Every structure is written in structure tokens, then in C-alpha cells.
Amino acid sequence: MSLIHFQVLSAALFSIGVYGVLARRSAVMVLLALELMLNAVNVNLIAFAAYGEQVQATGQVIAIFVITVAAAEVGLAMAIILRLFRDRASVDVDEVDLMKW
Amino acid sequence: MSLSLVVFYLLGAVCLGGAVGVVVSRNVVHSALLLLVSLMGVAGLYLLLLAEFLALVQVLIYGGAITIIVLFVIMLTRVQEFRAMKDNPQWPLAVVAALAMFVLLAAAMIKGAPSETTRQSVSFEELGSSLFTQWAVPFEVASLVLLVALIGAIVIAREGGEE
The missing domain is CATH 1.20.5 (Single alpha-helices involved in coiled-coils or other helix-helix interfaces)
Known part of the structure; x- marks a missing residue:
């Protein structure tokens, strides 16, 4: 087992997330796919931290920051989805075109 | 094949299987629960990478907080509407884009892969x-x-x- 295993796994996870973000129409589903992509990034970061030439905490610390931002993002996005549902009775991302020119 | 490689393939199958389930499932509640499965697989991978603290954080934040928030929002919005919701009609393009992304990333990674095989714990x-x-x-x-x-x-x- 070497670094490349984890790298290819994280690439696969990220690509599945890309598909989810592009293909789903429900805002909740898009958000779930986004979480997958963030996790793929974290796997990559921690794999590089574990297989690095010298022992250093940097990779894990940045992964902690990514998790923090992901938590903040989920909280905000869920608030926006709730508001959207209340105002428009829909969570279809295609129908949210108020700011589209 | 070493034991850690077997564990890696098992966890990888859990992660990727859960992830595929998330993006193809029609039912949004199933999607949210499959996301939990996938993320717990990722926590296992962190253990395999000797990052115990991150595995713990992963279980706490994703298992304890994020999945609950998502389920909460699903229940506060109407579930039956989610069920009827079809995918974007351009989904074949999304498949192509995701596959292209994977091939590009994997090719670049395999080409530039460092040959480190020892893991270090922090x-x-x-x-x-x-x-x-x-x-x-x-x-x-x-x-x-x-x-x-x-x-x-x-x-x-x-x-x-x-x-």
C-alpha cells in the first residue's frame, strides 16, 4: 500500500462528487455531492501528510480547517435552502434564477 | 497482499460504493444516509493513514453534526417533492465531465507519484x-x-x- 492508492481513491471520490454536483437538481443533493468532494480533498491532504519525507502536522492541520469550513458551509447552505423552500416552495436549483443575467 | 492493503480495498469499496449511492439514489433520505456510510469509510482511511485525531473529528463532525443537519432540513422541507425530482437532463454530459476529471487526475498522479511506502504518525x-x-x-x-x-x-x- 503506497501513496498512489490513496491518491487514486481520492480522485475517484472527487469525480463522483463532480458528477453529483453537475447532474442533480435538488439543492440538498448538490450539497451532499459537495461534501464528497471536500472529503476527497481531505483524504489527499492526510495521505500526503502520512507519506511525507519528514513528520509534520501541516497536512492534518489544514484538513482540520477544511472540515471547519465544510461545517460552516453546510450550516449556511441549509439555512439558505430552508429559506428558499419557504419563499418558493421548491428546492430545484434550476428555478433559482433571480440573480442570473 | 498485505493485510493493510486488504483493509484499504475494503474501506475504499465502502467509500466509493456509498459515494455512488449518494449521487444515483432517487430518495434524498437514502442519499443522506449513504453519505454517512461513505464518510465513515473515509474515517477508516484516516485510521489507516495513522491520523487518529482526524478520524475522531470525522466521526464527530460528519456523523454527529452534518448528517443530522441534512436530515433535519430534509424533514423540514417536503420529502415527496424530492422523490419526484428528476436529474438534470444533461446528465450524460456530467458523466463525461466526471470521467474526464478522474482520468486527468489519476494520470497526473500516477505520472508524478512519489514512491514513499512508509507511513508516519503525527x-x-x-x-x-x-x-x-x-x-x-x-x-x-x-x-x-x-x-x-x-x-x-x-x-x-x-x-x-x-x-
């Missing part, structure tokens, strides 16, 4: 001291980000709006 002490010395300012900024997100979420989701 101790809790090391991680903590790094977080509170070298990364002290970003750490404080992260707390500010969480606070702003919290206030923003309350303001956005509040009943009533302007007064």
Missing part, C-alpha cells in the same frame, strides 16, 4: 502544539468563520425577514 501533542503555535492565527480566523456562519444562518433562516 502524535496528538505534535498536532496540538502545531495548531496553537504555527497555525494560531488561522485557527482564530476559523473560529470567526464559524461564528459568522452561525449568525448568518440564523439571520437567513429566521421567520419574518425585514421588520
Whole structure:
């Protein structure tokens, strides 16, 4: 087992997330796919931290920051989805075109 | 084949299987629960990478907080509407884009792969001291980000709006 295993796994996870973000129409589903992509990034970061030439905490610390931002993002996005549902009775991302020119 | 490689393939199958389930499932509740499966697989991978603290954080934040919030929102919005919702009609293009992304990433990674095979563990002490010395300012900024997100979420989701 070497670094490349984890790298290819994280690439696969990220690509599945890309598909989810592009293909789903429900805002909740898009958000779930986004979480997958963030996790793929974290796997990559921690794999590089574990297989690095010298022992250093940097990779894990940045992964902690990514998790923090992901938590903040989920909280905000869920608030926006709730508001959207209340105002428009829909969570279809295609129908949210108020700011589209 | 070494034991760790077997464990890696098992965890990888859990991760990728869960992830595929998330993006193809028609039912949004199933999607959210499959996301939990996939993320717990990722926590297992962190253990395999000797990052115990991150595995713990993963279980706590994703298993304990994020999945609950998602399920909460699914239950506050109408579930039957989600069920009827079809995918974007351009989904074949999304498949092509995702496959292209994977091929590109994997090719670049295999081409430039370093041949490291020994894993190193970062101790809790090391991680903590790094977080509170070298990364002290970003750490404080992260707390500010969480606070702003919290206030923003309350303001956005509040009943009533302007007064």
C-alpha cells in the first residue's frame, strides 16, 4: 500500500462528487455531492501528510480547517435552502434564477 | 497482499460504493444516509493513514453534526417533492465531465507519484502544539468563520425577514 492508492481513491471520490454536483437538481443533493468532494480533498491532504519525507502536522492541520469550513458551509447552505423552500416552495436549483443575467 | 492493503480495498469499496449511492439514489433520505456510510469509510482511511485525531473529528463532525443537519432540513422541507425530482437532463454530459476529471487526475498522479511506502504518525501533542503555535492565527480566523456562519444562518433562516 503506497501513496498512489490513496491518491487514486481520492480522485475517484472527487469525480463522483463532480458528477453529483453537475447532474442533480435538488439543492440538498448538490450539497451532499459537495461534501464528497471536500472529503476527497481531505483524504489527499492526510495521505500526503502520512507519506511525507519528514513528520509534520501541516497536512492534518489544514484538513482540520477544511472540515471547519465544510461545517460552516453546510450550516449556511441549509439555512439558505430552508429559506428558499419557504419563499418558493421548491428546492430545484434550476428555478433559482433571480440573480442570473 | 498485505493485510493493510486488504483493509484499504475494503474501506475504499465502502467509500466509493456509498459515494455512488449518494449521487444515483432517487430518495434524498437514502442519499443522506449513504453519505454517512461513505464518510465513515473515509474515517477508516484516516485510521489507516495513522491520523487518529482526524478520524475522531470525522466521526464527530460528519456523523454527529452534518448528517443530522441534512436530515433535519430534509424533514423540514417536503420529502415527496424530492422523490419526484428528476436529474438534470444533461446528465450524460456530467458523466463525461466526471470521467474526464478522474482520468486527468489519476494520470497526473500516477505520472508524478512519489514512491514513499512508509507511513508516519503525527502524535496528538505534535498536532496540538502545531495548531496553537504555527497555525494560531488561522485557527482564530476559523473560529470567526464559524461564528459568522452561525449568525448568518440564523439571520437567513429566521421567520419574518425585514421588520
